[in-house]
Amino acid sequence: KINLPVIRWYVDYLVNEQNVKNVFVNGTTGEGLSLSIQERKQLAEEWMCQGKDKLDHVIIHVGALNLPECQELARHAAAIGASGIAVIAPFFFKPTNKGELVAFLQKVASEAPEVPFYYYHIPPLTGVKIRVEELLDGIKAQIPTFQGVKFSDTDLLDLAQCINKNGTGEFEFLYGVDEQLLSALAVGANGAVGSTYNYLGRQTNLMLQAFAKPDFALAQQYQFLTGEFLNFVIKLGFGVAQTKAVMTFVSGIPMGPPRLPLVGASNEFIVKAKAKLDSIVWPNAD
Numbered sequence: 001k002i003n004l005p006v007i008r009w010y011v012d013y014l015v016n017e018q019n020v021k022n023v024f025v026n027g028t029t030g031e032g033l034s035l036s037i038q039e040r041k042q043l044a045e046e047w048m049c050q051g052k053d054k055l056d057h058v059i060i061h062v063g064a065l066n067l068p069e070c071q072e073l074a075r076h077a078a079a080i081g082a083s084g085i086a087v088i089a090p091f092f093f094k095p096t097n098k099g100e101l102v103a104f105l106q107k108v109a110s111e112a113p114e115v116p117f118y119y120y121h122i123p124p125l126t127g128v129k130i131r132v133e134e135l136l137d138g139i140k141a142q143i144p145t146f147q148g149v150k151f152s153d154t155d156l157l158d159l160a161q162c163i164n165k166n167g168t169g170e171f172e173f174l175y176g177v178d179e180q181l182l183s184a185l186a187v188g189a190n191g192a193v194g195s196t197y198n199y200l201g202r203q204t205n206l207m208l209q210a211f212a213k214p215d216f217a218l219a220q221q222y223q224f225l226t227g228e229f230l231n232f233v234i235k236l237g238f239g240v241a242q243t244k245a246v247m248t249f250v251s252g253i254p255m256g257p258p259r260l261p262l263v264g265a266s267n268e269f270i271v272k273a274k275a276k277l278d279s280i281v282w283p284n285a286d
Helices: 006-017 037-051 067-079 098-109 132-136 156-165 178-186 197-212 216-236 240-251 267-279
Strands: 022-025 057-061 084-088 117-121 146-151 172-175
Touching: 006 037, 006 197, 006 240, 022 037, 037 057, 037 067, 067 084, 067 098, 084 098, 098 117, 098 132, 117 132, 132 156, 146 156, 156 172, 156 178, 172 178, 178 197, 178 216, 197 216, 197 240, 216 240, 216 267, 240 267
Parallel strands: 022 057, 057 084, 084 117, 117 146, 146 172
Antiparallel strands: none
16 A cells, blocks of 8 residues: 655655655656556645655656546646656557657646646557657647656667757756666756666766766766666666665665565565665765
8 A cells, every 4th residue: 555654754855865856756666557546646645745845846657558547647737736747658559650659648738738748758668669759750739738758768879869859958858767877968868767866866966966067987986886786686686676675775764565466575685785785885076
């Protein structure tokens, strides 16, 4: 079951300990697609309530397998004052071309006509591999609120072509593969949404600062160390359940088990992951 009371604690932890002031609610790590519509509304409301005056942006993922639920969630997000909404492509009956995908997204976005809209591109999970570069052509005419893309794919050529087309800078490209963030920044990504920022947000912010200076050597150090940890845990078997376990032992906030069909992390994983993370020596930002 969802555990609403810990969200206040969670917000304070992100802001005070990780220097993270923007959140993406009901996404992949939050198991949004495993929750009921009512649960997703309750979570969105609690994040908006607890984040008031503490968080800068609360983007709510409203994607679902059917259009009416997406539209209902979009209307709800607009009603509670969300900073933005995001939608994945439906992934059972899939759109097979740009026209079908844009038509679906437009029907969702139009239910929240004042709210910035993001397409959540995550082909490894949806199987929808329509290139974002293709999707962008003419999209503003069909979706006036289109703000950008949560780009959770390793295809940096596609990302780079999107950014090259975005010469005026009207769209945002928020990168979602944490171990490749520095590469994405190098081709022009202007933000990130990812699971590791729950517990490595402070270090990632220091990497962003180093990149902006620019101090590429320092930025590389942070990226390599993040990658060292992720490479280690991926070999152990790393998914949403394991992410919850890491966040629990780093933050002290009980993130709880995942919902079936996912199963909780093993004690062996927790011991090894904690030892690995504790062994990493992060560079002195000064």
